[in-house]
Amino acid sequence: MSTSTDHGRPDPETTPSALSSDGRPVSDRGDTVCVIGAGASGLTAIKNLREHDFGVDCYERETGVGGAWNWRHDRSPVYASTHLLSSKPFTQFPDFPMPDSWPDYPHHSQLLSYFERYADHFDLRSHIWFGTEVIRVEPAEGDRWDVTTRSTGGYGPERTSRYAAVVIANGHNWSPKLPRYEGLEEFRGEIMHASSYKDPAQLRGKRVLVVGAGNTGCDIAVEAAQQASRCWHSTRRGYWYAPKYVLGRPADQVNDTLLALRVPLRVRQWLYHWTLRLTVGDLTRFGLPKPDHRVYETHPIANSQLVYYVGHGAIGPVPDIARFHPYAVELADGRQIDPEVVIFATGYLPRFEFLDASVFADSAGAGRPTLWLNAFTPGHPTLAVAGLLQPDSGLFTLSHWQTVLFARLLRARRDRPERAAAFASRVRERAGERYSGQVKESSRHWFEVGHADYLRAIQRALHDLEAK
Amino acid sequence: MTELRIMRGREWSRPVRPARREVLSALPELEEGRPPLLFVPGFGHGAWAFAEHWLGHAASRGFPAYAVSLRGHGGSEPAPEATLRAYAHDVVQVAASLPRQAVLVGHGAGALVVAHALARYPARGAVLVAPVFGGWGVLGAALRRNPAGTLPAVFGGPLRLNRGQLFSRELPDEEARRHVGRLGRAGRRAQWALLGEPEAEPAVGSPPVLVLGSPDDRVVPASTLTRVARRYGSAPLLFPGMGHDLMLDARWAEPIDAILDWLEKEPAPAR
Numbered sequence: 001m002s003t004s005t006d007h008g009r010p011d012p013e014t015t016p017s018a019l020s021s022d023g024r025p026v027s028d029r030g031d032t033v034c035v036i037g038a039g040a041s042g043l044t045a046i047k048n049l050r051e052h053d054f055g056v057d058c059y060e061r062e063t064g065v066g067g068a069w070n071w072r073h074d075r076s077p078v079y080a081s082t083h084l085l086s087s088k089p090f091t092q093f094p095d096f097p098m099p100d101s102w103p104d105y106p107h108h109s110q111l112l113s114y115f116e117r118y119a120d121h122f123d124l125r126s127h128i129w130f131g132t133e134v135i136r137v138e139p140a141e142g143d144r145w146d147v148t149t150r151s152t153g154g155y156g157p158e159r160t161s162r163y164a165a166v167v168i169a170n171g172h173n174w175s176p177k178l179p180r181y182e183g184l185e186e187f188r189g190e191i192m193h194a195s196s197y198k199d200p201a202q203l204r205g206k207r208v209l210v211v212g213a214g215n216t217g218c219d220i221a222v223e224a225a226q227q228a229s230r231c232w233h234s235t236r237r238g239y240w241y242a243p244k245y246v247l248g249r250p251a252d253q254v255n256d257t258l259l260a261l262r263v264p265l266r267v268r269q270w271l272y273h274w275t276l277r278l279t280v281g282d283l284t285r286f287g288l289p290k291p292d293h294r295v296y297e298t299h300p301i302a303n304s305q306l307v308y309y310v311g312h313g314a315i316g317p318v319p320d321i322a323r324f325h326p327y328a329v330e331l332a333d334g335r336q337i338d339p340e341v342v343i344f345a346t347g348y349l350p351r352f353e354f355l356d357a358s359v360f361a362d363s364a365g366a367g368r369p370t371l372w373l374n375a376f377t378p379g380h381p382t383l384a385v386a387g388l389l390q391p392d393s394g395l396f397t398l399s400h401w402q403t404v405l406f407a408r409l410l411r412a413r414r415d416r417p418e419r420a421a422a423f424a425s426r427v428r429e430r431a432g433e434r435y436s437g438q439v440k441e442s443s444r445h446w447f448e449v450g451h452a453d454y455l456r457a458i459q460r461a462l463h464d465l466e467a468k
Numbered sequence: 469m470t471e472l473r474i475m476r477g478r479e480w481s482r483p484v485r486p487a488r489r490e491v492l493s494a495l496p497e498l499e500e501g502r503p504p505l506l507f508v509p510g511f512g513h514g515a516w517a518f519a520e521h522w523l524g525h526a527a528s529r530g531f532p533a534y535a536v537s538l539r540g541h542g543g544s545e546p547a548p549e550a551t552l553r554a555y556a557h558d559v560v561q562v563a564a565s566l567p568r569q570a571v572l573v574g575h576g577a578g579a580l581v582v583a584h585a586l587a588r589y590p591a592r593g594a595v596l597v598a599p600v601f602g603g604w605g606v607l608g609a610a611l612r613r614n615p616a617g618t619l620p621a622v623f624g625g626p627l628r629l630n631r632g633q634l635f636s637r638e639l640p641d642e643e644a645r646r647h648v649g650r651l652g653r654a655g656r657r658a659q660w661a662l663l664g665e666p667e668a669e670p671a672v673g674s675p676p677v678l679v680l681g682s683p684d685d686r687v688v689p690a691s692t693l694t695r696v697a698r699r700y701g702s703a704p705l706l707f708p709g710m711g712h713d714l715m716l717d718a719r720w721a722e723p724i725d726a727i728l729d730w731l732e733k734e735p736a737p738a739r
C-alpha cells in the first residue's frame with residue numbers, strides 16, 4: 001500500500017559526463033524526459049510518455065501526488081467544501097473513468113483519491129522524486145535541457161541533470177494574485193487571499209467581505225452566507241451565475257448535447273440566456289449588477305446557491321472596492337461597510353520562475369508565454385507545457401491529450417523527422433492562437449479555452465503529425 | 469480500423485447509466501506483482517463461466533483473477549435495453565477499479581466488448597478467446613447449426629445456444645446440461661449491434677493482443693479466428709477438438725495455461 005507521503009526513489013543514476021554552460025557538472029540522463037510537477041497534468045504526462053516507451057524523471061516539490069487537489073499541501077487552493085465544477089464525464093481522464101458510484105460532482109477528497117489510484121494503477125510513483133524542487137531549466141545543445149533541482153525549502157546541494165525533453169506541469173492555481181488598494185496597510189481587520197481560506201469555521205459569526213466572483217469567490221460567499229454574521233460580495237462587473245443542473249441533468253452535459261449538434265455559439269448563447277431567464281430569473285431584481293458581457297465571454301461560474309442566498313438577503317452584492325480605511329471599506333459607489341474579515345478571491349497567476357523569460361519570449365516575465373495549443377514554444381521543439389489552460393470544462397482530459405500529442409511528437413522526432421520539422425514550423429506560425437470565442441479582457445482570460453474548440457485543434461494536430 | 473477519436477460528444481453528454489455489477493474473483497495467496505486478469509464473458513454467459521475453472525487456475529499460478537458479469541447477465545442488474553457501449557463501460561469500470569493495470573480476456577462476443585473497451589482503457593494486454601466480432605457470416609453459421617435457437621434472436625428474441633455448439637463430446641452430458649441451463653441472454657439492442665459488425669476504435673496504449681480458439685468451434689469459424697488475429701498483427705493459437713466454450717469444455721486447462729504462459733513471457737506491447 002502506498003500513502004500519499006512518499007519518499008520517492010533514490011537519486012537518478014549519476015553519469016557526470018557533461019558540463020553545463022557555466023561549468024557545473026551535469027549528469028546525462030540520455031533519452032529520459034523530465035516532468036515538472038506531479039499534479040493531474042504531471043501524472044498524465046508521466047503515464048503517456050511511459051506508454052510511448054520514454055524514460056521519465058518527475059520532480060515534485062511536495063510530498064505527495066495530486067497537486068492542487070492534495071489539501072495536505074501548503075499551496076493547495078482547495079477549501080473544505082470544494083466540489084467539482086465540471087461533471088464526471090468531462091473531468092475524468094479519457095482512459096481512466098471515475099467510479100460509477102461517485103456523484104455527478106465529486107468532492108475534492110475523492111479527486112485526491114482518484115489521482116492516487118491513477119498513480120498506483122499505472123505504477124507512476126517509481127518515476128517521481130518527491131520533496132524535490134526544480135529551480136532552473138536551461139536549454140543545452142542539441143535541443144536538450146539542463147534541469148537543476150534541490151530539496152524543497154532550499155536544503156541540500158543543487159544538482160543538474162541533462163534531459164532529452166521537458167514537460168512543465170507546474171500548475172497555475174498556487175501563486176495568489178493580490179490587488180493593491182489605497183489604505184490597505186492601515187486596515188485593522190483581517191485580510192487573506194482565498195488560497196489560505198480552508199474552512200468555514202474561519203468565518204463563523206464574523207462580518208465578511210468576499211472580493212471577486214470567480215468560482216472560488218462565489219463558493220466562499222455562499223459559505224459566508226451560511227456561517228458569517230454578515231456577508232458582502234464585491235464584484236467589479238455583473239456575471240452570469242449558471243446553475244449546476246438544468247433540465248434535470250448536469251448543465252455541462254446539456255450544453256455538450258448542443259455542441260455535439262454543432263449549434264452555433266450565438267444560438268447557444270441565446271438558449272442559455274433564455275434558460276437562465278426561466279430558472280434564475282432577472283438578476284438585477286436581486287440587486288446584482290447586469291452582466292456587461294454575453295454568456296461564455298467570462299470564465300463560466302457554476303453555482304446554484306449564490307443567487308439563492310442573495311434572494312434570502314444572506315449575501316449583499318456590492319460594487320468594486322474604492323479604498324480601505326482603518327475600520328471600514330469604501331466602495332466605488334461611495335458607500336462604506338465595516339467587515340472584520342476581507343477575503344480576496346481574485347484568482348491566481350501562472351509563474352515559471354525556473355525558466356529564463358527569453359525561452360517563452362515573455363520579456364515582461366508576466367507568466368504569459370506565447371504558445372501554440374497553449375503547450376508548444378516556438379524554437380524549442382523539446383519543451384511542452386501541460387495544463388496551462390483555463391477550460392470551460394474539466395482540465396484533465398485536455399492535459400491528457402496534450403501529453404499524448406507531445407509523446408507522439410517526440411517519437412516522430414526519432415522515426416519521422418520530417419513530420420516533426422513540419423510540426424515545429426506550425427508552432428512558429430500559429431503561436432498565440434486562441435481556442436475560445438470572444439472573452440472579456442482580464443488577466444485570467446488570456447488562456448481561457450473552449451474544450452470543444454481546443455480538443456478539435458489537438459485532434460487536427462495529431463492527425464497532421466501522423467497521417468500516412 | 470477507425471481513427472483515434474478525441475471528441476466524444478455523445479459519451480460526455482449522455483454518459484452510460486450505472487448498473488450494479490457482479491464481479492467474482494480468485495486471488496493468489498502470495499502477491500507476486502503479476503498483472504491482474506479481468507475475464508469478460510460473452511453474450512448469455514456470466515462471471516460464473518470463468519469461476520468454474522479459469523479464475524482459480526489463474527490464481528494458483530500467481531495471477532489475481534477477476535470476472536465481471538455484463539449488465540443483464542449473471543448476478544448483475546437486469547438490463548434488457550443494454551447496448552454494446554454499456555457493456556464496454558462495465559468492463560472499463562471494473563478494469564479501472566483494479567489495483568494495477570489489467571489484462572482483459574474476452575470470450576465470444578465478450579471479445580468484441582473487450583475490443584471496444586480497449587479504446588477506452590490502456591490495458592496491459594488483451595486476449596480474445598473464440599472471438600465473435602459479428603457480421604452476417606456468424607449469423608449464417610449459427611442458423612445452419614442451430615436454426616431454432618438462433619432465428620428468434622434475429623427478431624429481438626433470446627439467442628439459445630445448444631450443447632453441440634458450445635462443448636465437445638468429451639464433456640460429460642450432465643455437466644454440459646448444467647452449464648447450458650445457466651445461460652441467459654444479452655440485450656436485444658446489443659444482439660442486433662452484432663449484425664452490423666461494429667468497428668472498434670483503435671486500442672489506446674498499444675497493448676499486445678493474443679487471439680485463440682478452436683478450429684472445431686461451431687460458433688466461430690476458423691477463418692474468423694485468422695481474420696481477427698490478423699487485425700492485431702498475429703496468428704491465432706489453436707486448440708483442436710474443443711467447443712466454443714473453451715473455459716468450460718473438458719480440456720479447459722490447455723487454453724488458460726497457454727494464456728498464462730504468454731503473459732509470463734511478458735509480451736512486448738505491439739507498437
Ligand SMILES: Cc1cc2nc3c(=O)[nH]c(=O)nc-3n(C[C@H](O)[C@H](O)[C@H](O)COP(=O)(O)OP(=O)(O)OC[C@H]3O[C@@H](n4cnc5c(N)ncnc54)[C@H](O)[C@@H]3O)c2cc1C
Binds near residue numbers: 039040133396
Ligand atoms: C478551488 C479550485 C477548484 C478547482 N476545480 C476544478 C474543477 O472542478 N475542474 C477542473 O478541471 N479544474 C479545477 N480547478 C483547476 C485546477 O488547477 C486543476 O484542476 C488542476 O489542479 C491542475 O492540475 P495541474 O497538474 O496542471 O496543476 P497542479 O495541480 O497545481 O499541480 C502542479 C504540481 O507541480 C508542483 N510544482 C510546481 N512548481 C514546481 C517546481 N518548481 N518544482 C517541482 N514541483 C513543482 C506543485 O507542487 C504541484 O504538485 C480548480 C482550481 C481551484 C483553485
Ligand SMILES: NC(=O)c1ccc[n+]([C@@H]2O[C@H](COP(=O)([O-])OP(=O)(O)OC[C@H]3O[C@@H](n4cnc5c(N)ncnc54)[C@H](OP(=O)(O)O)[C@@H]3O)[C@@H](O)[C@H]2O)c1
Binds near residue numbers: 086180213219299442
Ligand atoms: N471546482 C470548483 O468548485 C472550483 C472552485 C473554485 C475555483 N475553481 C477554478 O479555479 C480557477 C481559479 O478560480 P478563482 O475563482 O480562484 O479565480 P478567477 O477565476 O481568476 O476569478 C477571480 C475573480 O476576481 C476578480 N478580480 C481579479 N482581480 C481583481 C481586482 N484587482 N479587483 C477586483 N476584482 C478582481 C475577477 O474579475 P474579472 O471578471 O474582471 O476577471 C474574478 O471575478 C478557475 O479555473 C476556477 O474555475 C473551481
